Amino acid sequence: MVCVLPLANDRMDGEFDYADRFGRRIAAQLAPIVCRTLRQLTLFALMSWLPLEALSGLGQAHAQQNPQGVLVLYPYNTSVPANVLAGETAKKRLTERSQKALEFYTEFLDFSRFVGAQHELRTAQHLAEKYRDQKLTVVLAMGPQALRFATQNKHALGLELPIIFCCTSRTRLAAMKPDTNVTGIISEFDLTKTLAVAKRLQPDARRIVVVSGASAFDRQWIEIARRQLAAYEQEYDTTYLNGLPQDELIGKLKLLPRNTIVILLTIFADGTGRAFIPTEAARDIASASSAPVYSPYESQLGSGVVGGHMDSFEWIGNEVADLAYDILTGTTGIPPPRATTGNADRVDWRQLKRWNFDESSLPPGTEVRYREFTVWQQYRWYMIGILAIVLAQAAIISWLYVEHHRRQRAEQEVRRRLLEVLHLNRSATAGALSASIAHELNQPLGAIQSYAEAAEIYLKADPPNIERVAQILGNIRRDDQRAADIIAHFRGLLKKTEAVELQEFDINDLVRNAIDILDPEAAKRGVTLSTHQADGNLPVRADEVHLQQVILNLAMNGMDAMQNCVSGAGKMSIQTALVRESEVEVRVTDSGTGIPTDKLSEVFDTFYTTKRQGTGLGLSIARTIVETYGGKIWAENRPGGGAAFRFTLPLSKGLMA
Numbered sequence: 001m002v003c004v005l006p007l008a009n010d011r012m013d014g015e016f017d018y019a020d021r022f023g024r025r026i027a028a029q030l031a032p033i034v035c036r037t038l039r040q041l042t043l044f045a046l047m048s049w050l051p052l053e054a055l056s057g058l059g060q061a062h063a064q065q066n067p068q069g070v071l072v073l074y075p076y077n078t079s080v081p082a083n084v085l086a087g088e089t090a091k092k093r094l095t096e097r098s099q100k101a102l103e104f105y106t107e108f109l110d111f112s113r114f115v116g117a118q119h120e121l122r123t124a125q126h127l128a129e130k131y132r133d134q135k136l137t138v139v140l141a142m143g144p145q146a147l148r149f150a151t152q153n154k155h156a157l158g159l160e161l162p163i164i165f166c167c168t169s170r171t172r173l174a175a176m177k178p179d180t181n182v183t184g185i186i187s188e189f190d191l192t193k194t195l196a197v198a199k200r201l202q203p204d205a206r207r208i209v210v211v212s213g214a215s216a217f218d219r220q221w222i223e224i225a226r227r228q229l230a231a232y233e234q235e236y237d238t239t240y241l242n243g244l245p246q247d248e249l250i251g252k253l254k255l256l257p258r259n260t261i262v263i264l265l266t267i268f269a270d271g272t273g274r275a276f277i278p279t280e281a282a283r284d285i286a287s288a289s290s291a292p293v294y295s296p297y298e299s300q301l302g303s304g305v306v307g308g309h310m311d312s313f314e315w316i317g318n319e320v321a322d323l324a325y326d327i328l329t330g331t332t333g334i335p336p337p338r339a340t341t342g343n344a345d346r347v348d349w350r351q352l353k354r355w356n357f358d359e360s361s362l363p364p365g366t367e368v369r370y371r372e373f374t375v376w377q378q379y380r381w382y383m384i385g386i387l388a389i390v391l392a393q394a395a396i397i398s399w400l401y402v403e404h405h406r407r408q409r410a411e412q413e414v415r416r417r418l419l420e421v422l423h424l425n426r427s428a429t430a431g432a433l434s435a436s437i438a439h440e441l442n443q444p445l446g447a448i449q450s451y452a453e454a455a456e457i458y459l460k461a462d463p464p465n466i467e468r469v470a471q472i473l474g475n476i477r478r479d480d481q482r483a484a485d486i487i488a489h490f491r492g493l494l495k496k497t498e499a500v501e502l503q504e505f506d507i508n509d510l511v512r513n514a515i516d517i518l519d520p521e522a523a524k525r526g527v528t529l530s531t532h533q534a535d536g537n538l539p540v541r542a543d544e545v546h547l548q549q550v551i552l553n554l555a556m557n558g559m560d561a562m563q564n565c566v567s568g569a570g571k572m573s574i575q576t577a578l579v580r581e582s583e584v585e586v587r588v589t590d591s592g593t594g595i596p597t598d599k600l601s602e603v604f605d606t607f608y609t610t611k612r613q614g615t616g617l618g619l620s621i622a623r624t625i626v627e628t629y630g631g632k633i634w635a636e637n638r639p640g641g642g643a644a645f646r647f648t649l650p651l652s653k654g655l656m657a
């Protein structure tokens with residue numbers, strides 16, 4: 001059972017009024033009586049109805065829940081962080097390690113503000129009454145003043161139990177003549193080691209100034225400093241500034257030469273009796289001093305002092321907790337006091353920069369705190385990672401750029417070779433049509449010759465028949481133009497281009513020109529060639545010569561398919577149409593043998609042919625040209641016999657608008 005009374009308090013800070021103290025004292029006296037009574041009533045009620053087995057288990061559980069009491073004595077109040085840090089660390093570690101329940105009682109003796117034997121006597125009487133009925137198992141004295149108070153008043157306090165101390169030198173411990181139940185962690189605060197750090201940083205220094213306050217603890221520090229630094233008085237001009245008013249002390253520190261070593265001890269009070277918090281006093285002194293300030297206290301690191309040989313109060317707290325744990329668990333007896341292992345040279349990196357000290361001059365193993373890292377030092381791995389990613393991206397981009405240019409060059413080469421293949425195909429087509437075109441040219445040329453001979457006769461007549469000659473000259477011009485058109489069409493077919501020439505033209509005009517070229521060949525083969533064109537314009541955007549080549553290839557392929565037909569039975573039609581309001585369709589049909597059904601998807605493959613002398617490139621080239629300009633081409637068999645080749649092209653949007 002846990003009994004909690006709202007007036008009970010285990011902390012004394014020396015600042016509550018008399019009524020508060022009286023209320024707390026009454027509460028402390030009544031609390032144990034009330035709690036005992038309630039526990040007895042509760043146990044009596046339980047025993048009246050619980051079986052014996054349950055009572056046995058209850059007793060064991062009660063024993064397990066009965067916590068071990070740990071009294072923590074702080075010599076000052078919370079304004080002295082060193083002792084508080086050590087004590088709080090000890091409580092935390094002890095709680096983590098202990099498998100039994102612990103009850104901590106904390107007392108701040110506040111000896112920095114309340115001095116004298118009478119105050120200590122009243123404090124001892126109060127604590128004796130307060131903890132009279134509490135089961136304490138160990139006392140943690142966090143400092144020499146707390147240790148002296150506990151040892152001198154142990155009988156009055158009823159503290160006949162182990163006392164574990166910290167932050168006390170061997171000299172002070174010996175002066176107290178403690179009993180064998182006293183152990184702890186010794187801190188020497190060796191000023192010679194702090195001076196060694198200062199000498200490494202200021203090898204040209206010839207003067208030492210030791211600063212301390214006017215309280216009893218401050219005066220004890222001065223005596224310790226005089227003993228420890230006595231051996232250096234021949235080497236350095238040593239001055240002790242202790243017990244001065246704070247303003248006077250600040251004024252003297254401002255006048256110190258730069259090559260002075262200032263060692264700051266503690267200032268709990270100045271010469272006027274004004275109380276100080278040591279860390280705040282250290283901040284004021286370090287800020288005002290014209291020479292670097294050193295200290296043996298870790299709690300003052302970060303307040304402006306350069307550093308020194310310091311004990312780690314957090315480390316000491318862990319050491320105290322380990323000692324208390326061994327004693328509480330009965331692992332060992334009460335061992336003799338031992339020195340802390342948490343002391344080391346420690347400096348403030350910011351003060352090294354302030355005084356332009358070379359960090360390499362520090363003793364080996366010095367702990368440097370408050371280091372301000374550069375952006376590179378703080379985010380080095382992030383920056384390396386980002387740089388690696390950027391470099392990888394740059395490499396990939398460079399590789400893609402090179403590949404892009406290689407692809408462009410390859411595409412240009414392919415385009416050039418394709419144009420050469422197209423030209424060769426046109427040349428082959430022109431070769432196949434050359435005989436027919438030559439025959440076609442003979443007609444207008446023969447007519448021109450006949451007209452010229454007739455004109456000569458009419459001119460020799462008497463009188464000359466000028467009117468008839470004029471008619472003949474008109475016929476000559478007409479046949480000459482026809483011959484010129486045949487040659488122009490043929491020359492366009494043989495024209496070699498180095499690049500694609502995109503043009504906007506009417507597909508109907510292109511079909512009419514193709515018909516003019518194909519007519520002689522159709523007549524030669526006995527094929528009836530017809531055309532059916534859609535009404536209006538059908539504008540497309542492409543290379544006119546290339547599309548003409550497609551129509552010629554499809555037509556010549558159809559004529560070849562009709563070569564076994566009876567003369568005059570072959571029929572070929574070239575038609576144009578507008579489909580889906582956005583595409584132009586050209587259809588070339590023949591009355592030949594058609595295409596095997598299983599070969600319809602293969603006729604456009606490169607080198608596929610059914611002709612003995614064929615190359616298998618004509619239809620493949622036709623497909624390449626149509627698809628280059630965004631179209632589609634396919635073949636199908638006609639229901640009445642023969643084949644139909646159809647291709648579509650996008651309608652020119654420019655002309656549509």
